[in-house]
Amino acid sequence: MNICTILKLVKFFIICKQIWATENINVLKEIKSESEFENLAVDLTYKWIDTATCLNLILDQYHNNLLDKSFYHSFIGIPFFKIFVNDSEDLLSPKFQMWQILNQVRKQGCNMNIIFILNADQTIRLLKFSDKHRMLNLNSKFVLLHDRRLFIKEHHTLWTKIINVVFIRKYRLKEIYELSTVPYPTPIKGVLVTLRLDLWSKRKFQKQTDLYRNKVSDLQGNSLKVVTFNFIPSAIKSALTNDENSGYNKGLEIEVLKSLGNAMNFIPVIYEPMNWRTEQWGRKQMNGTLSGLLGEMWSARADLALGNLHYTPYHLNILDLSIPYNTECLTFLTFESKTDNSWKTLILPFKLNMWVGVLITLLIGGFLFYALATAHKHIDDDENTIETISDTKELEINKNMTAKNIFNILKNKFKKPKILEDKKLFISYTGNNKLDQLTNKDVVGLYLFEHIGNSILYTYGMLIAVSLPKVPTGWAIRILTGWWWIYCLLVAVAYKASMTAILANPDTRITIDTVEALVDSNVDCGGWGEQSKEFFMTSLDKIGQRVGQKFEEVYNVDEAIDRVSKGQFAYYDNIYFLKYVKVMQKNKTYGQDIQLINGTMNGTSNGDFTLYIMPNCIINMPISLGLQKNSPIKSVIDRFLRRVTEAGLVKKWLNDVMLDTVILEAQQQIEEVKALMDLKKLYVAFVVLISGYIFSILVFLFEIGYWYGVIKKNPLFDEYSLNCYYTHKKY
Numbered sequence: 001m002n003i004c005t006i007l008k009l010v011k012f013f014i015i016c017k018q019i020w021a022t023e024n025i026n027v028l029k030e031i032k033s034e035s036e037f038e039n040l041a042v043d044l045t046y047k048w049i050d051t052a053t054c055l056n057l058i059l060d061q062y063h064n065n066l067l068d069k070s071f072y073h074s075f076i077g078i079p080f081f082k083i084f085v086n087d088s089e090d091l092l093s094p095k096f097q098m099w100q101i102l103n104q105v106r107k108q109g110c111n112m113n114i115i116f117i118l119n120a121d122q123t124i125r126l127l128k129f130s131d132k133h134r135m136l137n138l139n140s141k142f143v144l145l146h147d148r149r150l151f152i153k154e155h156h157t158l159w160t161k162i163i164n165v166v167f168i169r170k171y172r173l174k175e176i177y178e179l180s181t182v183p184y185p186t187p188i189k190g191v192l193v194t195l196r197l198d199l200w201s202k203r204k205f206q207k208q209t210d211l212y213r214n215k216v217s218d219l220q221g222n223s224l225k226v227v228t229f230n231f232i233p234s235a236i237k238s239a240l241t242n243d244e245n246s247g248y249n250k251g252l253e254i255e256v257l258k259s260l261g262n263a264m265n266f267i268p269v270i271y272e273p274m275n276w277r278t279e280q281w282g283r284k285q286m287n288g289t290l291s292g293l294l295g296e297m298w299s300a301r302a303d304l305a306l307g308n309l310h311y312t313p314y315h316l317n318i319l320d321l322s323i324p325y326n327t328e329c330l331t332f333l334t335f336e337s338k339t340d341n342s343w344k345t346l347i348l349p350f351k352l353n354m355w356v357g358v359l360i361t362l363l364i365g366g367f368l369f370y371a372l373a374t375a376h377k378h379i380d381d382d383e384n385t386i387e388t389i390s391d392t393k394e395l396e397i398n399k400n401m402t403a404k405n406i407f408n409i410l411k412n413k414f415k416k417p418k419i420l421e422d423k424k425l426f427i428s429y430t431g432n433n434k435l436d437q438l439t440n441k442d443v444v445g446l447y448l449f450e451h452i453g454n455s456i457l458y459t460y461g462m463l464i465a466v467s468l469p470k471v472p473t474g475w476a477i478r479i480l481t482g483w484w485w486i487y488c489l490l491v492a493v494a495y496k497a498s499m500t501a502i503l504a505n506p507d508t509r510i511t512i513d514t515v516e517a518l519v520d521s522n523v524d525c526g527g528w529g530e531q532s533k534e535f536f537m538t539s540l541d542k543i544g545q546r547v548g549q550k551f552e553e554v555y556n557v558d559e560a561i562d563r564v565s566k567g568q569f570a571y572y573d574n575i576y577f578l579k580y581v582k583v584m585q586k587n588k589t590y591g592q593d594i595q596l597i598n599g600t601m602n603g604t605s606n607g608d609f610t611l612y613i614m615p616n617c618i619i620n621m622p623i624s625l626g627l628q629k630n631s632p633i634k635s636v637i638d639r640f641l642r643r644v645t646e647a648g649l650v651k652k653w654l655n656d657v658m659l660d661t662v663i664l665e666a667q668q669q670i671e672e673v674k675a676l677m678d679l680k681k682l683y684v685a686f687v688v689l690i691s692g693y694i695f696s697i698l699v700f701l702f703e704i705g706y707w708y709g710v711i712k713k714n715p716l717f718d719e720y721s722l723n724c725y726y727t728h729k730k731y
Contacts, residue, residue: 054110305626324622349498526552527572
């Protein structure tokens, strides 16, 4: 059975009960079917019939019998709901059937409510129930019976919301009815005295006054209480004032409030909630109440709330929200590593696999040069057999001969001398090393690579752009040298280009850029209050739910940001506030004296990490102004916000608020660009140089120790005839 069928049955039951009550009641026999009260009800109906979309009629037994056919005929063609109330029924907790009808009234958008109940306590309890659960639209039109019990002090808050109301009061001695209303926007001070609208008698209105005039477009210079606290970008308190409840002259929502005050003609009275530095938006207390900014709205002590309020179900259950005037990127403030890797600058241009390839190529290249040189040596030895010179006298060489004469003798004897196995005997005989220079004149180009150590050394020298002492003589080695130079050119150019980029660009930092990376890391995350945690826990995205499981409710922003700077936490908030926090942290690092937002960044340390804002938005959240639940000024504020948003004023005001932060951020970026090439990045050069000095000194000390400890103690060592020692050492 659906809701429509249930409503039809309820309506049929009510009508049947009304017919039964009309036939059996004897208490109201003296009331005429055409009573003056019914005529007044009919005349009131004709005043709003043209603007009515739906009628909600709530009657007790007395008025149900008092109103007859003429009253119901007055609104023919308009859908209506009729609810019959028993005298003993508690309307603060109505029955399920009545709740269903009221819920249907809300869905149909009925803009007219007629409540004729003699028991004023029932009436006020019904209105309180509707205010708490939003069952009736309190901004719609109401017709109620005048009763002093409605206007006691504890009910005054209700009459700041139900302002489109007409009270009917009958004079005792005459058939004259007074129509009155609440004196909105005049504030209620002490006793609530209704404002007379008109008098009705004998089917005539005395003044023909508009009973439901617009009371919210012009608030006639009255004051509205506005609760807020220091928070970017909504409200910023001047640092030059010591008054806790004044000094808010900057901020996006402050600018909106100023323009709204001029448009609606009211004076905003801004104040801060108690303990706002620790409570801020507030949290639920043990007794079920709320603290902070939301607590002020929950208890109806403030008319407006400026606090960068998110348009979420959590806030809508506590207060009313205007239409969103802006959308903000909500993301996480994380950290980036400041680990110093300048000592690795020499190896950073290439990755590990590239370095392995270069080293392997170096070894292979050195071995190939050595192999080709050895091959050339054997080939030449096979082509020209050289006899061993055992007796230098048969060549008629003496020590007075020059190197050229010795070379001519050798040339005539051996045609193509290249190798002298007993070369040092000639040197000792002639008394100089001219023969050594002579015999190596034609063979040095080939024998650069004769030994494997020299081969590796020369190939490494070519790799770092060091020229060979002489071009190789063997054609195979020459060809290999050409290709090796091309390889060295490519590797050297790639290394230099990569090194230049490393020195000219900022250091590579480790950051958390996505929600997935945040979830997979061991870093905790959190944000202000249970509303942020509830947002992630109710997410349809599995990643969002995983964030909600590790999400911490934060009630101390300073400690949270301090944990972020230490690389232990990720803080969730709007991007404008996060940019401000990041800029302020860097300014503290640079030692500049910048005025900080009260309650933010006080006493936080820089830690081992710099702050970093995750580039991906978690959500683009709509932002609204806060109002009391069922506030009568919501429609006017919505209309005004729509206009200023379409005119681009919100974006202009936001840019003005963030101008200082943008300038500081730009200055910091310039400082970073200027400091790209600094001494710190060249630490590795000094490390290599110092390491070379130390290693060279150690080798030098080893050589000295070896000279005195080994060579000089050798029996064959003679400092006046070192050639004998080295000749014996060789053989």
